[in-house]
Amino acid sequence: MERHLELRETREWYQVGIDAAELEREPIVLEKDGAPVAAVISFEEFRAYQEWKTFSTRRQIPQYFTQDKELFREWLPKLLETHRNKWIAIYHGEMIDEADTSTELTRRVYDKYGYHAIYMDQVTEPRVYRMPSIRVVRP
Amino acid sequence: MIPYSPLLSPPAPMLNIICRNPYDATKQTEHIAQLDTGCDITALPSELISKLELEPKRAIGIAGLANQSAEVSLYEVQIEIVGVRMDYVEVIEWAGNEILLGRDVLNEFYIILDGQMRQFEMRAM
Numbered sequence: 001m002e003r004h005l006e007l008r009e010t011r012e013w014y015q016v017g018i019d020a021a022e023l024e025r026e027p028i029v030l031e032k033d034g035a036p037v038a039a040v041i042s043f044e045e046f047r048a049y050q051e052w053k054t055f056s057t058r059r060q061i062p063q064y065f066t067q068d069k070e071l072f073r074e075w076l077p078k079l080l081e082t083h084r085n086k087w088i089a090i091y092h093g094e095m096i097d098e099a100d101t102s103t104e105l106t107r108r109v110y111d112k113y114g115y116h117a118i119y120m121d122q123v124t125e126p127r128v129y130r131m132p133s134i135r136v137v138r139p
Numbered sequence: 140m141i142p143y144s145p146l147l148s149p150p151a152p153m154l155n156i157i158c159r160n161p162y163d164a165t166k167q168t169e170h171i172a173q174l175d176t177g178c179d180i181t182a183l184p185s186e187l188i189s190k191l192e193l194e195p196k197r198a199i200g201i202a203g204l205a206n207q208s209a210e211v212s213l214y215e216v217q218i219e220i221v222g223v224r225m226d227y228v229e230v231i232e233w234a235g236n237e238i239l240l241g242r243d244v245l246n247e248f249y250i251i252l253d254g255q256m257r258q259f260e261m262r263a264m
Contacts, residue, residue: 061195061212069198103227106196106215115162121197128200128208129179129231133239136148 004029004036061117064092068119076123083123090119143257146237147173152252152259156238157219158183160191161227164217167191171237172220174250174259178241181218182233188214201231218244223263 005028018028023042030038041049068090072079075095079088087105089097091113099105105120144153152174160166168190180199195212202208211231218225220240228244251260 065195102229106227110162115194117194119195119197126200128202131178131180131182131201131203131231131233131239131241133175133177134204 004031006031006034065117065119068093069121072119072121076126079123080125085122085124087120087122140253140256140258140260143254143259144171144173146171150257152261153237154220154261156240158187158191158238159217159219160193161215161217163192172240173237174245174252174261175239176242176245178239179243181228181230181241181244182235182239183214183216183230184235184238185232187238188232191216196229199231220244220248221261221263223248 018040020042022028023040023045027045028040029036030040071090071093072088083098085100087099087102088095089105089109091109096113096118097105097109099108102120102122109118109120141152141154143150146153153171154174155169156172157167157169159168168187170184170187180201193214193216196215197213198210199213200208200210211233213229213231215227216230218228225244225247233239247264248261249264253259
């Protein structure tokens with residue numbers, strides 16, 4: 001939901017009533033002549049938007065890498081029976097190499113295919129890493 | 140001893156470290172890093188991942204506050220801290236400005252935090 005405010009020319013300044021508590025609940029859309037021209041959001045939302053923008057402008061992950069990652073997840077139950085604890089490399093839908101250590105595998109794969117996005121993971125139960133650091137957001 | 144950085148409030152143990160692309164040493168940069176014993180794994184700001192032209196290697200799940208989880212890509216980087224070089228450190232990408240040094244890296248060092256004096260010591264074991 002959002003609240004719409006109509007802007008009216010008053011010399012050089014626009015006057016808009018902004019209540020911080022209200023902004024926490026919903027954005028305010030500013031309109032001129034019935035058309036939306038801007039939106040007012042809370043500062044926290046603005047910060048979150050900036051972070052998202054920074055994050056989303058990073059280099060894109062190649063689609064084949066994402067597909068290879070999905071393949072790894074799909075194959076994992078079988079791989080656990082045949083390759084437990086091994087490191088394997090999947091490239092464009094094919095398992096191209098395997099090794100006992102990450103270092104051994106990456107060196108060999110990058111030597112052969114060059115340094116670029118190639119999915120290499122260990123055949124083990126997936127682990128979730130904890131990153132619980134809390135930051136206080138100060139406007 | 141290294142003074143705590145006032146960049147964060149309260150002040151935090153932070154220091155400059157060198158990061159390199161492990162497969163192309165010409166791509167290198169120096170950046171501020173925070174010692175973060177709460178992190179299982181080290182995290183690099185997105186801008187550094189791009190600047191060093193690191194390629195994704197695999198994906199892992201991470202959980203933050205309230206245990207909400209997300210999947211992120213993992214990269215390899217070479218880092219140099221207080222004169223100690225670590226090759227092929229696996230790092231994730233995050234949207235913050237500083238590097239977060241997790242326990243995967245911190246556990247390789249001898250570290251003393253002197254919070255009252257706002258300073259710390261960090262050296263190779």
